[in-house]
Amino acid sequence: MVRRTREEIEGIKSALLEHYKGAKSELHYRDLYQLLVAVILSAQCTDKRVNQITPALFAKYPDIPSLAQADPEELKELIKSCSYFNNKAKNLIKMAQTVLHDYGGKIPTTPEELRKLPGVGRKTANVVMLEYFGHNLMAVDTHVFRVAHRLKLSDAKSPEKTEADLVEAFQGRDLAPLHQGMVLFGRYICTAKNPKCHQCFLAHLCPDQAKSGESPTSHSAAPEPPRRSDS
Numbered sequence: 001m002v003r004r005t006r007e008e009i010e011g012i013k014s015a016l017l018e019h020y021k022g023a024k025s026e027l028h029y030r031d032l033y034q035l036l037v038a039v040i041l042s043a044q045c046t047d048k049r050v051n052q053i054t055p056a057l058f059a060k061y062p063d064i065p066s067l068a069q070a071d072p073e074e075l076k077e078l079i080k081s082c083s084y085f086n087n088k089a090k091n092l093i094k095m096a097q098t099v100l101h102d103y104g105g106k107i108p109t110t111p112e113e114l115r116k117l118p119g120v121g122r123k124t125a126n127v128v129m130l131e132y133f134g135h136n137l138m139a140v141d142t143h144v145f146r147v148a149h150r151l152k153l154s155d156a157k158s159p160e161k162t163e164a165d166l167v168e169a170f171q172g173r174d175l176a177p178l179h180q181g182m183v184l185f186g187r188y189i190c191t192a193k194n195p196k197c198h199q200c201f202l203a204h205l206c207p208d209q210a211k212s213g214e215s216p217t218s219h220s221a222a223p224e225p226p227r228r229s230d231s
C-alpha cells in the first residue's frame with residue numbers, strides 16, 4: 001500500500017529522475033547473453049564481484065552453445081567467489097541448454113518467456129528487459145526494496161507486492177529510469193547500514209528524517225526482502 005501523498009511521490013520521482021538521468025546498470029556486458037548471465041550471477045551478490053568474475057567466464061564461455069556444454073565443476077571454479085555458486089552454475093548450464101533446445105539458441109525477449117528459463121525469476125527478467133530493451137518495467141532488488149520502504153512508498157513484505165506498490169505510486173510511468181535511480185540511490189546514499197542522510201537529496205521527503213532528524217539506523221532496522229537467489 002502506498003503511504004505518501006501525490007505531491008510527495010511526485011517530489012521523490014522528479015528528484016530521482018533528475019539525479020540519475022541516463023543511469024544504466026553497473027554490470028559490465030556487451031550483449032544480451034552477457035547481460036543475462038551477469039544478472040543471474042548478481043542475485044545476492046554485488047555487481048562489483050560479478051564484474052570481477054565475468055571477464056574470465058565470458059572468455060571461456062562466450063555464447064549460449066559453449067555455456068550449454070560447460071563442465072559443471074569447471075564453471076563452479078570460475079564463479080566460486082559468488083554467493084550460491086553451486087545453484088548458479090547448475091542454473092546457468094540449464095538456462096543455456098533450454099535456450100539452445102527450446103528457442104533455437106536465441107535468448108527470448110519477453111519477460112514471460114525469460115521467466116521460464118532456469119535461474120530467471122521475475123526480478124531478473126525485469127532487469128534484463130528494462131536495462132537492455134528499455135521496457136517500462138519496475139524490478140525490485142534489495143536496494144529498491146529498502147528505498148521503497150524507507151520512503152514509505154510501500155509497506156509490503158514481498159518484492160512482488162513492493163513492485164506493484166511502486167508501479168501504482170509512479171502511475172506506471174518512467175519505471176525503467178526510476179528503477180535505475182533507486183538502485184544507485186540505495187547502493188550509494190540510502191545504504192543498508194549508516195545511510196548518508198546528511199548528503200541525501202531526498203531527506204526533506206523522508207518520513208524517518210522528518211520524524212526524528214536521526215538516521216533511521218538509530219531507531220529502525222534496514223528493511224530487507226526475504227532472502228532467495230533471485231533478489
Ligand code: SF4
Pocket residue numbers: 150151189190191195196197200201202203206207208209216
Ligand atoms: S534521509 Fe536517509 S533514510 Fe531517508 S531516504 Fe535519505 S538516506 Fe535514506
